[in-house]
Amino acid sequence: MNLSCPVPITNYDQVTLAHGGGGSLSNQLIEKMFLAELSNPLLNEGHDGAIFDLPGKLAFSTDSFVVDPIFFPGGDIGDLAVNGTVNDVVCCGAIPKYLSLGLIIEEGFSMEELWAVIQSIGKAVRKAGVQIVTGDTKVVEKGKGDKIFINTSGIGWIPKERDISPKRCRPGDVILINGNIAEHGVAIMSSREGLEFETSIRSDTMALNGLIEDVFKVTREVHVLRDPTRGGVSSALNEIAKSAGVGIEIDETAIPLAEEVKGACEILGLDPLYIANEGKILVILPEKEASAALKAMQNHPEGKKSAIIGKVTSDMPGILRMKTSVGSTRIVDMITGEQLPRIC
Amino acid sequence: MNLSCPVPITNYDQVTLAHGGGGSLSNQLIEKMFLAELSNPLLNEGHDGAIFDLPGKLAFSTDSFVVDPIFFPGGDIGDLAVNGTVNDVVCCGAIPKYLSLGLIIEEGFSMEELWAVIQSIGKAVRKAGVQIVTGDTKVVEKGKGDKIFINTSGIGWIPKERDISPKRCRPGDVILINGNIAEHGVAIMSSREGLEFETSIRSDTMALNGLIEDVFKVTREVHVLRDPTRGGVSSALNEIAKSAGVGIEIDETAIPLAEEVKGACEILGLDPLYIANEGKILVILPEKEASAALKAMQNHPEGKKSAIIGKVTSDMPGILRMKTSVGSTRIVDMITGEQLPRIC
Numbered sequence: 169m170n171l172s173c174p175v176p177i178t179n180y181d182q183v184t185l186a187h188g189g190g191g192s193l194s195n196q197l198i199e200k201m202f203l204a205e206l207s208n209p210l211l212n213e214g215h216d217g218a219i220f221d222l223p224g225k226l227a228f229s230t231d232s233f234v235v236d237p238i239f240f241p242g243g244d245i246g247d248l249a250v251n252g253t254v255n256d257v258v259c260c261g262a263i264p265k266y267l268s269l270g271l272i273i274e275e276g277f278s279m280e281e282l283w284a285v286i287q288s289i290g291k292a293v294r295k296a297g298v299q300i301v302t303g304d305t306k307v308v309e310k311g312k313g314d315k316i317f318i319n320t321s322g323i324g325w326i327p328k329e330r331d332i333s334p335k336r337c338r339p340g341d342v343i344l345i346n347g348n349i350a351e352h353g354v355a356i357m358s359s360r361e362g363l364e365f366e367t368s369i370r371s372d373t374m375a376l377n378g379l380i381e382d383v384f385k386v387t388r389e390v391h392v393l394r395d396p397t398r399g400g401v402s403s404a405l406n407e408i409a410k411s412a413g414v415g416i417e418i419d420e421t422a423i424p425l426a427e428e429v430k431g432a433c434e435i436l437g438l439d440p441l442y443i444a445n446e447g448k449i450l451v452i453l454p455e456k457e458a459s460a461a462l463k464a465m466q467n468h469p470e471g472k473k474s475a476i477i478g479k480v481t482s483d484m485p486g487i488l489r490m491k492t493s494v495g496s497t498r499i500v501d502m503i504t505g506e507q508l509p510r511i512c
Numbered sequence: 513m514n515l516s517c518p519v520p521i522t523n524y525d526q527v528t529l530a531h532g533g534g535g536s537l538s539n540q541l542i543e544k545m546f547l548a549e550l551s552n553p554l555l556n557e558g559h560d561g562a563i564f565d566l567p568g569k570l571a572f573s574t575d576s577f578v579v580d581p582i583f584f585p586g587g588d589i590g591d592l593a594v595n596g597t598v599n600d601v602v603c604c605g606a607i608p609k610y611l612s613l614g615l616i617i618e619e620g621f622s623m624e625e626l627w628a629v630i631q632s633i634g635k636a637v638r639k640a641g642v643q644i645v646t647g648d649t650k651v652v653e654k655g656k657g658d659k660i661f662i663n664t665s666g667i668g669w670i671p672k673e674r675d676i677s678p679k680r681c682r683p684g685d686v687i688l689i690n691g692n693i694a695e696h697g698v699a700i701m702s703s704r705e706g707l708e709f710e711t712s713i714r715s716d717t718m719a720l721n722g723l724i725e726d727v728f729k730v731t732r733e734v735h736v737l738r739d740p741t742r743g744g745v746s747s748a749l750n751e752i753a754k755s756a757g758v759g760i761e762i763d764e765t766a767i768p769l770a771e772e773v774k775g776a777c778e779i780l781g782l783d784p785l786y787i788a789n790e791g792k793i794l795v796i797l798p799e800k801e802a803s804a805a806l807k808a809m810q811n812h813p814e815g816k817k818s819a820i821i822g823k824v825t826s827d828m829p830g831i832l833r834m835k836t837s838v839g840s841t842r843i844v845d846m847i848t849g850e851q852l853p854r855i856c
Contacts, residue, residue: 185853190742190788193848195751214755215677216603216738217573219670222566229561230612230665234650259560268574270663272616306578306661308854314656319614319648321574321665326563333559394560398534407539411558444534502536509529510652 175283176200183277188307197305201283205290210266210301218266218301222325227260229253230321236510238285238315240359242351242370245318246288248446248512252397253320254296254375255449259393261332262324264377267293269303269320274313285316296375298322329388336391337412339482342458344451346379346465347473348372348424349401353443354432356511369428372447379470383451386460392452395445397512399503402441404450405478405488406502413485418478418500420492441490442503444511452480519627520544527621532651541649545627549634554610554645562610562645566669571604573597574665580854582629582659584703586695586714589662590632592790592856596741597664598640598719599793603737605676606668608721611637613647613664618657629660640719642666673732680735681756683826686802688795690723690809691817692716692768693745697787698776700855713772716791723812727795730804736796739789741856743847746785748794749822749832750846757829762822762844764836785834786847788855796824 179196186193203212210218231252238245250267257264269289273282293300326332355371376395383390392412396404401423409416425440433440447470453461458476465471488500523540530537547556554562575596582589594611601608613633617626637644699715720739727734736756740748745767753760769784777784791814797805802820809815832844 186848189848189853191747191847194742195846213677214751216600217571217606217666219569219571219604219606219677221569224567225563225565226667227561227563228610228612228667229646230614230663231648232614232616232650232663234616234652236656256560260563262561262563266572268572268665270574270576270614270665272576272578272661302573304575304663306576306854308578308658308661311655312580312658313661314652317616317650317652317657317661319574319576319663319665321612321614321663322561323570323572323667333557333563398538403535407558502539504530504533504535504537509533510650 175279176204181279183273183275183279183282183307185275185307188273188305194305201286202303205286206300208299210299220266222265225326225328227257227262227324227326229256230319231256232317232319233512234317234510235356235512236314237359240371241355243373244285244288245316246285247292248373249318249320250289250292250296251373251375251446252512253322254298254377255395257322257324258377258380259395260326261330261393262326264298264322264324266301266323267298267320269300271305272313272317273305273307274315275307275310277315296377332390332393334392334408334411337408337414337452337480338391339414339480340455341391341452341480342455342476343478344458344462344465344474345477346449346471348426348429349445349448350425350429350433350440350443352446353511354429357436357508358432367428367432369432372445374447374470376449376470379465379468380449382464382468383461386464387453387457389457390451390453394450396448396450397444397446400442400444402488402500403502409488410486415481415484416478416488417481418490420490422475422477424473424475441500446512519623520548525623527617527619527623527626527651529619529651532617532649538649545630546647549630550644552643554643564610566609566667569670569672571601571606571668571670573600574663575600576661576663577856578661578854579700579856580658581703584715585699587717588629588632589660590629591636592717593662593664594633594636594640595717595719595790596856597666598642598721599739601666601668602721602724603739604670605674605737606670608642608666608668610645610667611642611664613644615649616657616661617649617651618659619651619654621659640721676734676737678736678752678755681752681758681796681824682735683758683824684799685735685796685824686799686820687822688802688806688809688818689768689821690793690815692770692773693789693792694769694773694777694784694787696790697855698773701780701852702776711772711776713776716789718791718814720793720814723809723814726808726812727805730808731797731801733801734795734797738794740792740794741790742788744786744788746832746844747846753832754830759825759828760822760832761825762834764834766819766821768817768819785844790856
């Protein structure tokens, strides 16, 4: 934890039940801590909700974050909660604008850690160019929660020429990804008690709105955007294949994967295709648009290792299959659940 | 719990960690249970978020619900979560349209209870005329949560002639409320272990969009709308007085309060002014509009006991005071926290 400034509420070093009670201690937390970091004209109104104009087609998404541990290599629950919802809004083809922030804090959670999380949220919203405009804080008794859970919901607006949906996936489309897979999941696993093997693997958590806007600058013909979070690339592509009634074939050798992550997965007996990502996006578009999109992605800081990893076919509808490194083809099923709980 | 139809997922009688893992068990929960009750074209898209047109000025609000117990006289955490966010959106002057639903479930929570909560959510959204359009489910290990926590975020649109804000509270305005106070809080308290005194007091949880639209039919000059939830009427009016820099004077004898609730408060040593409501709204508008608004409220099923309870003054800015039943006047402070935690 790096606190760039001292914890602003000095009267309490832990969160108490009264901080979630809607009275003066709640207000103190909001004014002295949350607004110190997250202030903007809409949030500062202190209304029951935020009021704004946002003409046109909108995207609305929600995500709760229960990641354990809350601080991990490459990020924490704060920036994860911002980036996760920003990316969900991006996957609707939208330009994310406004976020809500709902905190469920366990009694006794340290003010210092809360402040670190809030600062991380502040940094992430500024980096992504979005604003927290409305929020809510609840506190539950010790032992009835786990440090902090965060819900973010997000709203973005969709330029009218865009039509992004899993159902638009077409035979002949190709599948791009913006870099190495499985880093978030492996970073979380490596930071958990009992799984402390030597590694410098960091979560890939990041907001991808800037990257995707660069793609839209070179092509209007994006069909699907999908962030392969829980369940990894395999679950995301399985869902798309089923939703669109198409087959998807990916090429194992084309999928960007760091050697260290590959090694960690081998030690742990995990398949990187099923491991959560928090800064990756699958971009599906017609083959003729692929090279321009790939170049735009590779030119962006968050897409240097972008690659074309597969294609959409009319045969084997609903099925994801992979051409393996040894030349065979195998079906990649959906798993029943995430390999490790509370990965995000 | 009244289950109007059998629990749709028979393979599991409890929620497992894998149900929150983003894989096939998550999908089964969504398809077999959530969509069975909450289905609508936007939600059914199964996208990362919902996409819709909503032109004009918007309101956006969020609330997390951690009420304990989750089933209580008059409601449960499901309808509470819908009604609470609907009312927050209403308090922005908006017509609520779309809600998100974020569930954080404790491992081992019974499918039967989950289904009861989901059915209650379905009933509440249909009654309020809103839709759940996007959602998320996480599961945490047993002992790291408490049955179920629910976040709802809501979006509504605001007809352009409306301008509702705590800051618009003006000297000369009067304050109306739509009925008996303190019923939600007392219902929760009475249903908690160790506080089982005989009572038929029920939570007032309800959505107030219909009632408020009836007010807007008779007057455009509504200045403030506020639901006095956590912290009760006193916290809500204190916040408004501070925000607008006005004084507020309420009349104890005018505040609707059921005898039974009054009695329960006396036994428990609680002040009903500080107790949470979940189906009450404070309507603040110019005195000349008051009788029309009052009549509209009294004519609505959710406002039969509506009353004028106070007025806004230019003296004593930032202060809430009350003319008591014995004729004296006392200052009603904000409390530091809710008198009982997890009231909503």
